[in-house]
Amino acid sequence: MxxxxxxxxxxxxxxxxxxxxxxxxxxxxxxxxxxxxxxxxxxxxxxxxxxxxxxxxxxxxxxxxxxxxxxxxxxxxxxxxxxxxxxxxxxxxxxxxxxxxxxxxxxxxxxxxxxxxxxxxxxxxxxxxxxxxxxxxxxxxxxxxxxxPDSLMFLVSEDIRVGVVTGHIPVSEVPEKITKEKILSKLELMNQSLKKDFWVQKPKIAVLGLNPHAGDNGLIGNEELETIIPAINEANAKGIFAFGPYAADGFFAAHTYTKFDAVLAMYHDQGLIPFKQLAFENGVNYTAGxxxxxxxxxxxxxxxxxxxxxxxxxxxxxxxxxxxxxxxxxxxxxxxxxxxxxxxxxxxxxx
The missing domain is CATH 3.40.718.10 (Isopropylmalate Dehydrogenase)
Known part of the structure; x- marks a missing residue:
């Protein structure tokens, strides 16, 4: 055989x-x-x-x-x-x-x-x-x-890897589904997958904000201050190299994603639109975790x-x-x- x-x-x-x-x-x-x-x-x-x-x-x-x-x-x-x-x-x-x-x-x-x-x-x-x-x-x-118990929609190509906190749900439900626990769970799954499945020894992960300009210090929403930053801090305390939150538009426009091993977006289109723009011909949807x-x-x-x-x-x-x-x-x-x-x-x- x-x-x-x-x-x-x-x-x-x-x-x-x-x-x-x-x-x-x-x-x-x-x-x-x-x-x-x-x-x-x-x-x-x-x-x-x-x-x-x-x-x-x-x-x-x-x-x-x-x-x-x-x-x-x-x-x-x-x-x-x-x-x-x-x-x-x-x-x-x-x-x-x-x-x-x-x-x-x-x-x-x-x-x-x-x-x-x-x-x-x-x-x-x-x-x-x-x-x-x-x-x-x-x-x-x-x-x-x-x-x-959980999984990660992980879009991967040679040039960019993007995961999402929330997947196939209406945009109107996204804010209530974004919790510190859920962000942390996705960061842990992404970190584990990068090490086990892609052999990245010390992964660096960028985390995007939910709101325009990543909330602009609370002027355009508090999710970054109250939920996303605490999740990043807790991930760091667990030995995960997570950074952010970054404003999504400038992050992709300035090619900042090239400095990281993967990107965690807050919702489906925030991550998949830039990914498909950059890697539509050779992108792969991988279910990590x-x-x-x-x-x-x-x-x-x-x-x-x-x-x-x-x-x-x-x-x-x-x-x-x-x-x-x-x-x-x-x-x-x-x-x-x-x-x-x-x-x-x-x-x-x-x-």
């Missing part, structure tokens, strides 16, 4: 660009030098998308169980027997139904240890809702399934270009390699901890 890293892949909404970017990524056979990909969907749906791209030379190796995966081929597990009606570019109930089936099966195998990581293609957060899925998105669902590894491209279902062979696979490809790298770092870290002599040599080599 191969010890190559196994990456589970959920296909997302069948009416979106998920399978397009998956196929465009896996058609490069060099991928199989780094991992064994296992896609959870159905070959009929994949063939439909493959034909829209006029690709004839690509085929999935069909398996019934992740343990049967061929380590030199892109694998697919057929997760249903139904004939699925595909309506490219449309948000349909069917699209949500099969996105969930794919996600659930892939996540179950990840939790069972049959795969090493999960890369999720984009879902529609509305049509996937059902009795089985009542969550704001992938992040919240996966956190619930693995019984993690979980016992499992999950990544995703930083784009949505792309209904407007579905079926037109226009979708860039760059972000999905980066998500795949980010998952591979994090799994490898975690494995190597575990080996170093279990072998003190190797750890000593490793530390000297890095000095």
């Amino acid at each position: 191969s010890d190559k890293i196994k990456i589970g892949i959920s296909i997302g909404d069948v009416n979106g660009i998920g399978l397009e970017v998956i196929i465009k990524t896996l058609i490069d056979t060099r991928i199989m030098n780094y991992c064994t990909p296992i896609v959870y969907g159905h070959t009929k749906v994949a063939s439909f998308h493959r034909k829209t791209m006029d690709i004839n030379e690509f085929q999935f190796h069909v398996i019934n169980d992740a343990n049967q995966a061929h380590d030199k081929r892109p694998n697919m597990i057929n997760c249903w027997e139904d004939d699925v009606k595909i309506e490219l570019g449309q948000a349909t109930e069917i699209g949500g139904k099969y996105a969930f089936i794919s996600l659930e099966r892939a996540l179950d195998d990840l939790i069972a240890g049959k795969t090493d990581a999960l890369v999720t293609a984009p879902i529609n957060k509305h049509n996937i809702q059902s009795e089985s899925f009542q969550f704001a998105g992938h992040t919240e669902y996966i956190q619930s399934k693995v019984n993690a 979980l016992p499992v590894v999950r990544t995703s491209p930083d784009h949505g279902t792309g209904y407007d270009i579905a079926g037109k062979n226009m979708a860039s696979a760059n972000s999905f490809r980066e998500a795949l390699f980010t998952a591979i790298n994090i799994v490898q770092r975690r494995k190597e870290s575990a080996e170093l901890i279990s072998n003190p002599l190797k750890l000593s040599k490793f530390s000297k080599d890095r000095d």
Whole structure:
């Protein structure tokens, strides 16, 4: 049996660009030098998308169980027997139904240890809702399934890493959700992830303010004085190198983010707008703080270009390699901890 890293892949909404970017990524056979990909969907749906791209030379190796995966081929597990009606570019109930089936099966195998990581293609957060899925998105669902007390939406690229205190909630609810305890929890998760998943030995984290001009000493809001600064001080007392709060507009405009290993934003758009502006083609959404590894491209279902062979696979490809790298770092870290002599040599080599 191969010890190559196994990456589970959920296909997302069948009416979106998920399978397009998956196929465009896996058609490069060099991928199989780094991992064994296992896609959870159905070959009929994949063939439909493959034909829209006029690709004839690509085929999935069909398996019934992740343990049967061929380590030199892109694998697919057929997760249903139904004939699925595909309506490219449309948000349909069917699209949500099969996105969930794919996600659930892939996540179950990840939790069972049959795969090493999960890369999720984009879902529609509305049509996937059902009795089985009542969550704001992938992040919240996966956190619930693995019984993690907290998680961090962590957007990463080569040039910038941004996490958020609050995720998929209305802007009107943000101020009441910003608490010292929550900021501190996200800082701890970010600090741990930077060390464990990205091998940053002494992470420096910038914290953004909530209000314009970071509150301007209370003139434009008190959240910075009453909540954010106390959280930063407590993080510092725990050995976390957190700095701020910074006014978000000037922080990004002056490229101050380049002086830090990561940035903690207070809410979704405050962090994701600059991140996507800076790294849209190669950005990755990583769910930090979980016992499992999950990544995703930083784009949505792309209904407007579905079926037109226009979708860039760059972000999905980066998500795949980010998952591979994090799994490898975690494995190597575990080996170093279990072998003190190797750890000593490793530390000297890095000095």
